Amino acid sequence: MPQANVRRSGSDESPPRWDLLDWAVPADQEELLGLLYGGESVLVQHDGEPVLGRVPGPRSGGSITAMSSTVGMTVALQQRLTLQPGLRVLDIGTGAGVTAAVACQIAGDAGVVTVDRDEHVTAAARVRLALLGHRPTTVTGDGANGWPAGGGYDRIFVS
CATH class of the missing domain: 3.40.50.150 (Vaccinia Virus protein VP39)
Structure with a gap:
């Protein structure tokens, strides 16, 4: 999984804020590894967006529409x-x-x-x-x- 989403806002915060982490971004690698092996489902798609060709960075609103089991x-x-x-x-x-x-x-x-x-x-x-x-x-x-x-x-x- 070269990319994964992580929620940056609290559960009561609206709209929710997300970051798309990318393995190609050195600063994201440690956190991405933590997500992949951390025991929680990995959030792979935000709000139905295409999965290929995504630009890493923040997202606002919406929800996670696909995830991968740990x-x-x-x-x-x-x-x-x-x-x-x-x-x-x-x-x-x-x-x-x-x-x-x-x-x-x-x-x-x-x-x-x-x-x-x-x-x-x-x-x-x-x-x-x-x-x-x-x-x-x-x-x-x-x-x-x-x-x-x-x-x-x-x-x-x-x-």
């Missing part, structure tokens, strides 16, 4: 799935693509489908997964009914 929680839950090479895996709630990346690494790209309702989140995950060498099926849509077109799943992970 690295530790994702790993613990995926261990319970007992992923193995060749399994078909459905990941509902793509977020930053962490779950899909781990599933691809273990089960193989061909068997992994990841679904998110937000086109910006899906597009960013597709690009970032490809940068890691993974090309799962990445779908924009409502995951409430899974993704029947790729059906016959051995494991389903819902964020």
Whole structure:
């Protein structure tokens, strides 16, 4: 996750204030690492904005519209799935693509489908997964009914 949002205002302050931290900004790196490994969900999208090509810095108002589970929680839950090479895996709630990346690494790209309702989140995950060498099926849509077109799943992970 090269970027993440952090709330800078109190819960009673209106409108809320946010900062978009970016790994490319040296002053943001320590705080960004703290967010990624701190045990809380990581806030990846503010108010439906595109995820790719964002300029780091302050935001005002709006709300967080996509987040990613913590690295530790994702790993613990995926261990319970007992992923193995060749399994078909459905990941509902793509977020930053962490779950899909781990599933691809273990089960193989061909068997992994990841679904998110937000086109910006899906597009960013597709690009970032490809940068890691993974090309799962990445779908924009409502995951409430899974993704029947790729059906016959051995494991389903819902964020």
